[in-house]
Amino acid sequence: MEILIKVSQFILSLSLLIVLHELGHFIPAKLFKTRVEKFYLFFDYKFSIFKKKIGDTVYGIGWIPLGGYVKISGMIDESMDTEQMALPPQPWEFRSKPAWQRLIIMLGGVFVNFVLGIFIYIMLMYAYGEKYLPNENVKDGVWVQDSLAMNLGLQTGDKVLTIDGEKIKKFNELTLGFVNGNNFQIERNGLVIDKEIPEDFISQLVDRSKDAGPVIAVRYPFVIAQIQKDSLNAKADILPKDIITAVNGYPVLYYDQAKSEIAKYKGQNISITLKREKEIKEVPVKVSNYGNIGVVFGGTSYNDLEKLGYYDLANIEYSFAEAIPAGWNKSVKTLTDYIKQLKKIFNPSTGAYKGLGGFISIGSIFPSEWSAEAFWNITAFLSIMLGFMNLLPIPALDGGHVVFTLWEMITGRKPGDKFLEYAQVTGFILLIALLLFANGNDIFRLFK
Structure with missing residues (x-):
């Protein structure tokens, strides 16, 4: 059931992002009277799960969940429709439009992704605010x-x-x-x-x-979560949620201190001081030869730590006006952090390429229980990530088309159709290789 919940969230988020991204291309294309032949969620190689033609456009859902696309007349894209490109240009075709219009059409999807990510973060700040440990x-x-x-x-x-x-x-x-x-x-x-x-x-x-646990954690009090049934102290007056505050009279504030102090008395009888709600108790216990007292530590959240007086959490609520700059700042930080990570991926000595993941990795970041806040947080992150990735100057991505169009606007020379075809094929091969590598990493980690 947990996997089903994760997969459902992943498909819902991915579908939303793809449809809105492609809508970012579709709307300016229509505004500039450019014919859109297909508008598809997922790819439809050989057949479609659903399709319906309205006007000049076929709307459909493909069976390969690797993305989506709009097929714009007179454009060299993933459809590789060279037959159409061999015919004389028509007024409704992409290639017949001024360069500035083509640039807007190509940037439309990226624009929508960034705006969507910023909008979601703004609404999250307004609805939930921020709660964190400074x-x-x-x-x-x-x-x-x-x-x-x-x-x-x-x-x-x-x-x-x-x-x-x-x-x-x-x-x-x-x-x-x-x-x-x-x-x-x-x-x-x-x-x-x-x-x-x-x-x-x-x-x-x-x-x-x-x-493995977190790389770095806060220091927790020794809150007892469970008493092991077969331990030396199974019958001692110890209860879950008791907090060890002293060992043989030596005050301890944190688990690491208590654990270290108890380990000094291997095989000996000692006393521990327990805080039980408002009561303080001295309890005699036996320390094992391994230096423990047979209890399990843990089960303490940040909220619990705040109630116990260990840490003060920041709890910020935003009005809608305040949520706008807060959401913007969150978006900028998300993007800059992602760019920093991407730089390290291209540096082999960091080993960051080993962490590159595909659909399994992306799907796994969704929680196993439905949480609207978590779902929209992840969707906002993916939207900004998708926008940036599509902006990379790689043929077959929006960024590649943007580079060629800018070249034309600056130099006045339009790249030839054959060059664009070869560039599209090269970019497509690069993307497939990257896709195989990322998903191969996922599979390798599963078996590992």
């Missing part, structure tokens, strides 16, 4: 338990101040900051220390187990 509120530093964080040179208690000279606003942006960054600055025991991010950090991140 990085500056992590007063006692981070909890380091992952080898990847250790390889960065981090220790428990370090405060991450900046990445690439920029102050970190939200704690949950740290890992993405390390992915995109080159250096960072920490405070350790009152000293400010500069550190470099390993060039292959992304490669290490991709190669770690998918079950």
Whole structure:
């Protein structure tokens, strides 16, 4: 059922983005009296799931869910309709229109993607606001338990101040900051220390187990989630949600402190101080030879930590007027972060290419339970990502057509039809290769 929910959200989001992107080409084409022969969601090689002709345009749904398209008369596109291009140009054809009109038609889809992403982010800010843990509120530093964080040179208690000279606003942006960054600055025991991010950090991140925890976490109190049935202390006066505040009289604030203190007493009898709602209890326990007391720690959310007084969360509500700049800023940050990641993908030494994913990766980012906020957040991100990718100057993408049209507008010379055909084929081969590589990565990770 979880997979079905993820797949359904993925198809709904993808369909929405494709239809609106193609509508961005369709509307200016119609405004400039250019004939649109087909408007398709997904590709229809050999046959269609549905199609209906209205006026000059056939509207349909194909069976290959790899995208969608509008077929504009007199344009060399993925349809590779060379027979039509061999005939004399007609007034309603794309190739007969002025260069500025063709440029607008080609930029229409990208324009819609960017506007859609910005609009969704604005509405999300207005509807839900923002709730996050400010990085500056992590007063006692981070909890380091992952080898990847250790390889960065981090220790428990370090405060991450900046990445690439920029102050970190939200704690949950740290890992993405390390992915995109080159250096960072920490405070350790009152000293400010500069550190470099390993060039292959992304490669290490991709190669770690998918079950691994967060690279960096906040420091949690030792909240007991469960008492193991076969432990030495199964009959001790310990209950779920109890918080360990001292070990043998030594005060502990966080789990890492309590765990380290308990481990000093392997095979011994000690007392632990528990906070149970408003009650404080001293409980005698036995420490195993492995240095634990047979309880499971965890199950504490940021909201719980705020209620317990460990961290103050920022909870910002926006009026509609305030949501506009907030949504814009979110869109700009999303785009700049994506561009930074794309740059690293093209640098083989970073290993970022190993993290490139296809449909499985995209589908997996949707939650296993329906959440309107999560769905629209992901859709906004994908819309901006789709807009930028289509703007890349690769033949077969909108950006490739834009480059050729701009060349014509600047030089006054229009590229020949044969050149455009070869460029389209080359671009199509590149895209298929990229698609195979990305989805091959997905399959490899599944088997791995």
